[in-house]
Amino acid sequence: MRVKKIKAEPLTLRIEGKKITAEKFLQAASGFFGLLRNVADEISGQKGAVTWLVSAREGSQILTATPEADRLVVTDKDLRSIPRIIHKGLRGIQAGSKRPTAYSDTALWHAKELAAVIGNHDGEVSKVSLVYEKETSVVSEKISEHVDDILGSKRTEEGSVEGRVSLLSDKKGQLRVGIDDVLTGHSVKCKPRNVDETKLINAFRNRVVAIGTVHYRRDGMPVKIDVDRLRVLGKRSDLPGFDDVIGIFRRGD
Numbered sequence: 385m386r387v388k389k390i391k392a393e394p395l396t397l398r399i400e401g402k403k404i405t406a407e408k409f410l411q412a413a414s415g416f417f418g419l420l421r422n423v424a425d426e427i428s429g430q431k432g433a434v435t436w437l438v439s440a441r442e443g444s445q446i447l448t449a450t451p452e453a454d455r456l457v458v459t460d461k462d463l464r465s466i467p468r469i470i471h472k473g474l475r476g477i478q479a480g481s482k483r484p485t486a487y488s489d490t491a492l493w494h495a496k497e498l499a500a501v502i503g504n505h506d507g508e509v510s511k512v513s514l515v516y517e518k519e520t521s522v523v524s525e526k527i528s529e530h531v532d533d534i535l536g537s538k539r540t541e542e543g544s545v546e547g548r549v550s551l552l553s554d555k556k557g558q559l560r561v562g563i564d565d566v567l568t569g570h571s572v573k574c575k576p577r578n579v580d581e582t583k584l585i586n587a588f589r590n591r592v593v594a595i596g597t598v599h600y601r602r603d604g605m606p607v608k609i610d611v612d613r614l615r616v617l618g619k620r621s622d623l624p625g626f627d628d629v630i631g632i633f634r635r636g637d
Contacts, residue, residue: 391437392451392464395420395471395516399445399501401509408501408509409445415498420449422491423470428458434466471516478526481533492531499527500571525560532573532607543598545572545609546617549587563594565606573608583614591617 397416399409417436424434436449451466473484477495487495501509502525512523547564550571561574561584574594576584593615599608 388455389452390455390458390460390463393467393517394448394450395467395514397447397449398511398513398515398520399509400511400513403508404445412498412501412509412512413447415494415496415501416447417449418494419474419491419498420451420470422488422494423473423486424451424466426486426488426491427462427466427469428453430457433457434463467516471514471519471521474514474523474527475521477530477534478521478524481530483534489535492534496528496531499523499525499531529573535601535607540597540599542596543609544593544595545574545598545606546591546593547572548591549574549584549589563592563609568605570605572606575608575610577610578612579614583616584611587614587616593617 397412399412401408417438420436421432421434424436425431428434433453435452437452439448439450440446441448451463453463469484469486473487474495476482476484477487477492483492498512502512502523503509514521514523545563545565547566550562550564561576562571563574564570565572574584577596579596594609594611595614596612597610598606599610601607
């Protein structure tokens, strides 16, 4: 006997901006679908039990994802709750630093990945929003900060972070800089403490070594550094990529 498929209300991702590059679009899609899959797995209790049916509106940057599952595997109640919990959870992260229901560490990082596309670095994305049952929630850069707060820091120590300055904004009078760490491939929030902000601005897209207090996540991943000193090492082209660093480790050099 053929098992009946059940569906729930969809979630829609909207991306707006004057210059949306392929990289920006793919990053937003990766964060969006990664978030959907992880929360769905958490609620259903089975990896891959929920399938997301995707449609894209022609001529726009709008993606709609509808959850579908076998009735014998996922209950109607659980399936209907998934998009609602995802939408509510994202709004909760934006409002404060409390972990939402069914949001694992991986889901939180996908939410941060989605929020990271906003801004004028490597393209111009002015707005990202999530729509559920005609209710729209705007995704803001606050999500990135609150995710870091939720995951917390296992330890802090004096040290350094080396990489390319990839994020730079000055919203509401607050300078925000991200450094792509060459050792992990992740962006580390860079907060000036005893360093001239002008030097940070001039270092945009250059390779730098930021020296100060490094904040680490529970799994040892650096998430933030309070910068006391900054050394500019070279231009963007001088910075080895993440694959280059992995290659060095594999060769044992």
